[in-house]
Amino acid sequence: MEPIVKVTNLSVVYANNLILKNINFEIYPGEIFVIVGGSGCGKSTLLRQIIGLEIPTTGEIYIDGNELTKASEKERNNILRKFGILFQSSGLIASMTLFENIELPLKTYTKLSDERIEQIVRFKLSLVQLSGYESYFPSQLSGGMKKRAGIARALALDPPILCFDEPSSGLDPVTSASLDELIISLNKLLGLTIIVVTHDLASIMRIAHRVVMLDKSEKTIIAEGTPTELANKKENILVYKFFNRLPE
Numbered sequence: 360m361e362p363i364v365k366v367t368n369l370s371v372v373y374a375n376n377l378i379l380k381n382i383n384f385e386i387y388p389g390e391i392f393v394i395v396g397g398s399g400c401g402k403s404t405l406l407r408q409i410i411g412l413e414i415p416t417t418g419e420i421y422i423d424g425n426e427l428t429k430a431s432e433k434e435r436n437n438i439l440r441k442f443g444i445l446f447q448s449s450g451l452i453a454s455m456t457l458f459e460n461i462e463l464p465l466k467t468y469t470k471l472s473d474e475r476i477e478q479i480v481r482f483k484l485s486l487v488q489l490s491g492y493e494s495y496f497p498s499q500l501s502g503g504m505k506k507r508a509g510i511a512r513a514l515a516l517d518p519p520i521l522c523f524d525e526p527s528s529g530l531d532p533v534t535s536a537s538l539d540e541l542i543i544s545l546n547k548l549l550g551l552t553i554i555v556v557t558h559d560l561a562s563i564m565r566i567a568h569r570v571v572m573l574d575k576s577e578k579t580i581i582a583e584g585t586p587t588e589l590a591n592k593k594e595n596i597l598v599y600k601f602f603n604r605l606p607e
Contacts, residue, residue: 361424363520363552364409369418371404379402380578381441382418384571388519391546391553391566396573397601403524405573409554410522411439423519440468443513444522447529449505450512451497457484457508458493464515483511486548487541501541503534507541514545521545523555527562539565558603564590572598 362385369382374376379401386392394402407413409420411427420427422438430438444450451460461480465471471479487507497505506526513521523542527535539562546553557563563570564586572582572589574597582589582598590602600607 360387362386362421362427363423364392364554365419365421366409367417367419367421368551369405369408369420371401371408371413372416377578379415379573383579384580384583386552386554389546389550389553389570391504391542391554391555393557393563393567393570394573394600395556395558395563395570397558397575400573400575401578402558404572406522406524406554406556408442410442411435440516441518442520442522443510443516443518445506445509445524445526447525449509451505451508453497455495456496457500457511460497460508461512461515464512468516479515483514484508486514486545487511501534502529503538506530506538510541510545514549520552520554523553523557525557525559526555527557527559532561535559536565537563542566560602563602572601 364386366382366384366465369379369522371379382405396402408415414428422441423475425434425438427435427438444574458480460475461483465476481490481493487510489504489507489511497508518521526538530538543552543566545551555566568587570584570586570589571580573579574581582592584596585604592598
């Protein structure tokens with residue numbers, strides 16, 4: 360199977376400050392791939408490179424076989440359409456209802472009829488258990504519901520890759536667990552490739568098929584494997600302590 364995302368020799372430097380160096384990994388279709396590590400290790404920075412918000416200092420990023428970093432503007436836009444993204448804040452437009460938020464990318468990027476768009480919006484909301492909330496504004500929703508609505512909008516254009524940046528941020532444990540179950544459900548139901556950046560150990564153990572761990576001091580990947588493999592990786596004390604919630 361060919362990887363849907365391939366990162367090769369990636370390094371990121373901000374103002375002469377090395378953030379990430381020599382990052383290499385592959386993500387395969389239908390995989391829930393989790394990027395973990397302590398605060399300040401470059402997890403969100405790495406995600407921004409993958410989804411095209413930033414261009415790495417060196418290295419290549421291939422999305423479904425197409426190289427992103429050197430693509431023309433038209434090619435780049437086509438590549439980036441393969442991503443749906445849920446940011447920490449959910450990214451909903453406060454002045455729009457949920458229906459209008461999800462409708463927006465469909466009206467912007469497709470020529471579908473209003474009737475077809477309405478069908479899609481209602482279906483996407485049903486996928487995240489928000490049927491009946493079409494006329495609600497983001498301010499009327501709980502934190503967990505806002506995240507679900509953000510996912511519905513991220514799914515509007517049927518991207519094959521769904522990305523989450525700290526999805527459990529600001530959520531209580533019960534709501535966070537419910538969001539994990541939704542991620543697992545979407546992965547199974549739609550066959551989505553899912554990339555998650557998080558440091559929430561409970562979530563990592565629940566959802567991840569495969570994990571890479573970044574380290575702030577090494578500035579690169581120090582471990583890769585399933586959550587169980589990394590939790591038993593006693594030869595690397597940093598990895599072992601992280602996955603077993605042990606003090607440094």
